[in-house]
Amino acid sequence: MHGASGDARTRFLGAATRCVERLLPMASADGEAYRAEIARAGWGIEPETWRVLRIVAAAGCGAMAGVGAMASGAAPPASGTAVGMAAVVGWTVPRFAIARAADRRRRAIEAQLPDAMELLGIAIAAGSPVEQCFREVAQNLRPPLSGEFEAVDREVNLLGHSREQALDHLAARCASRDVSAFVAQLAQAVSQGSSIAEGLSSQAALARETAQAAALERIRKMPTKLDVVLSFCFLPPTIALVVVPTVVDLLEFLNDTLQ
Structure with a gap:
């Protein structure tokens, strides 16, 4: 099953790559820039395929945002804005993925x-x-x-x-x-x-x-990072258990006093 799905994805990407390349041929400068970016990440794909993956991600995110906006009954301007923002996110996220891969490889x-x-x-x-x-x-x-x-x-x-x-x-x-x-x-x-x-x-x-x-520097910074994580873990429960009941009691007291 996994092999069949992998072959289907490969055929889809190949067909999409050929179609996009016929409609929008990639400039040689863009191809070299993409190739260098892919090489730094250690990925085994061609620049044309990488561009198609970004287009598919942008189109998919835009389509999902459009469906969500229609289901929620949003107005057309708001729906268009949501679709555009989602498409930009879909186009940008693969760049972050390849940058992280390049950093890990480095x-x-x-x-x-x-x-x-x-x-x-x-x-x-x-x-x-x-x-x-x-x-x-x-x-x-x-x-x-x-x-x-x-x-x-x-x-x-x-x-x-x-x-x-x-x-x-x-x-x-x-x-x-x-x-x-x-x-x-x-x-x-x-x-x-x-x-x-x-x-x-x-x-x-x-x-x-x-x-x-560099390893010692990362170790020295670790307590600070742990403090931030622990703060996010303990602060919400503390507020829910201590601050919220206190505020509720105070409001009830003020209400009784005013009455």
């Missing part, structure tokens, strides 16, 4: 990066070419960083990109300051002929210290 990559840099330094010190080291290290990593290292090897050895281009693409896909610093350090070491292994080892240690500092 944090996962940054957590794996220190170990990856150390492994890469060891492989380079053993005498292997840099591109081959990326492929070897990728075999000992977990996604998503393993896929990014494999992409570097694939771009250089299969697509004919230069090493600098492949590293720049790696930094752009990850959208991480740690990865950008790693790419810059590696490119500088290669161009200047300095020790790549030592530089990567130092950078891995620095990345670990930065991650530990």
Whole structure:
């Protein structure tokens, strides 16, 4: 059943994508922007499909708002406003979803990066070419960083990109300051002929210290966040059990006094 429903969704999205693409061809600039956004999130969809998903979400939210407005007997201006606002929400929410996915992926990559840099330094010190080291290290990593290292090897050895281009693409896909610093350090070491292994080892240690500092900062902020959550949990019952009866008694007293 799940497979059949998945195939039906795939066919529907494919047909909708082809229809929208015929009516509104996507500009190359928009396609590249969407592709970069999808790559940062690690999603395996095409830009045209991503645009159709946003259109479907906007249309679906607008339709539900229209049905709700009709069922409640709202006036036409109010119904139109509700439909428009719901459509805007439907168009915007997928952007938040893909942004959250990109942020989770970035944090996962940054957590794996220190170990990856150390492994890469060891492989380079053993005498292997840099591109081959990326492929070897990728075999000992977990996604998503393993896929990014494999992409570097694939771009250089299969697509004919230069090493600098492949590293720049790696930094752009990850959208991480740690990865950008790693790419810059590696490119500088290669161009200047300095020790790549030592530089990567130092950078891995620095990345670990930065991650530990960030974790400690999150721990220090946790009591404040817990206080806010506990306030929202205990404040409504406190008001209902203490304040409301007091106000009711006060009103009754004032009513009796005035009478």
